[in-house]
Amino acid sequence: MDAKLEQDIRAEFEPQIRACAHPQELVVHLLRAIQREHGWVPDEGVELAARLLGLQPIQVEEVATFYDKIYRRPVGRRVIHVCDSICCWSRGEQEIRAHLEARLGIRLGETTPDGVFTLLPTCCLGACGRAPAMQVGFRLYGELTPDRVDRILDEERRAAGQGDPP
Numbered sequence: 001m002d003a004k005l006e007q008d009i010r011a012e013f014e015p016q017i018r019a020c021a022h023p024q025e026l027v028v029h030l031l032r033a034i035q036r037e038h039g040w041v042p043d044e045g046v047e048l049a050a051r052l053l054g055l056q057p058i059q060v061e062e063v064a065t066f067y068d069k070i071y072r073r074p075v076g077r078r079v080i081h082v083c084d085s086i087c088c089w090s091r092g093e094q095e096i097r098a099h100l101e102a103r104l105g106i107r108l109g110e111t112t113p114d115g116v117f118t119l120l121p122t123c124c125l126g127a128c129g130r131a132p133a134m135q136v137g138f139r140l141y142g143e144l145t146p147d148r149v150d151r152i153l154d155e156e157r158r159a160a161g162q163g164d165p166p
């Protein structure tokens with residue numbers, strides 16, 4: 001994490017922290033801001049959040065590791081969260097996951113060699129009525145079939161190549 005990023009995060013959050021009766025409430029926002037700029041949250045990001053919020057690093061770490069969409073390791077430019085909760089599982093999640101793994105050539109928890117996609121499991125995305133579902137970046141996709149997954153991956157790869165935000 002470079003000094004410029006730390007400076008930017010300080011500039012963005014110090015006014016909010018001063019205005020907040022319980023600054024620790026900003027921990028998720030702060031971690032997400034670091035991730036937005038850095039791609040993931042390194043140890044220095046946890047330490048920075050702790051310093052700014054007056055917390056111990058372990059308190060920030062507990063939050064960072066609780067949420068599955070805060071990444072404590074490097075990830076690809078597009079993180080695919082494939083839902084494995086009951087509605088999706090009962091409507092073909094295993095087939096969709098196997099298709100994603102075959103198409104991307106990676107297993108759950110891994111990143112493609114070109115650094116575009118990371119594949120992770122997730123619990124219910126709140127799209128049970130459109131199961132099976134997955135989230136790519138901030139986009140939610142439901143009613144997945146292998147063909148639809150292929151189209152989504154092509155589109156997401158193209159967008160990542162153009163530098164579009166996730």
Ligand code: FES
Pocket residue numbers: 083084085086087088089123124125126127128131132133
């Ligand atoms: S079980 Fe998959 S979206 Fe709810």
